[in-house]
Amino acid sequence: MSLASQPVGRRERNKQQKLDRITAAASELLAEHGIEDVTTQQIADKADIGTGTLFLYAKTKGELLLLVQNAHYAEALQQGRADAESTRDILDAVLAIVRPIVECNRVQVDNGRTYLREMVFGDPAEPRHAEALSIVAQTEEAIAAVLCRHELVSAGDAATTAHVVTAIMFLSMAASVNAAMSIDEVVRDIRTQVGVLLSR
Structure with missing residues (x-):
């Protein structure tokens, strides 16, 4: 056996x-x-x-939040990847990956912002934090794949560009000045910034 x-x-x-x-x-x-x-x-x-x-x-409430949110984030990423597959325009395809993540993050705004803080500043050796960082890496890989599929940039530049896109996404979701924004407003904010990035 x-x-x-x-x-x-x-x-x-x-x-x-x-x-x-x-x-x-x-x-x-x-x-x-x-x-x-x-x-x-x-x-x-x-x-x-x-x-x-x-x-x-889980040693802290932050770790409990990571435990819960990691599963939701992974599902959102899966949905975003599927949506991006059938989207022809490059900016729309990148935003197809981003939007479900924003929706997931904004279910409860304070939880979403705390999740991002825990993910960024938590102990990367702690399993829940490591899992969150792995999901971020998968998000960047999905965005890089879209960029390569459209042959906008080389494979090496695609990875760097995808890293910048996720930084834009996380900052837009976490910023205190954006706390009252709706999902659509956050997505528009991200779209504007990523549009400038991809037009260069």
């Missing part, structure tokens, strides 16, 4: 069930109250575990 086909042990199943309960509880409470107004005790109570157990899975 190969390792892949061996049944998962009870201990591993219990750990996964706890993680699933924590993720569901954190997702619901963070969406309802926002990161500033929810406590780790509330999340532990909703997940039906002790706070000590909760801290085995």
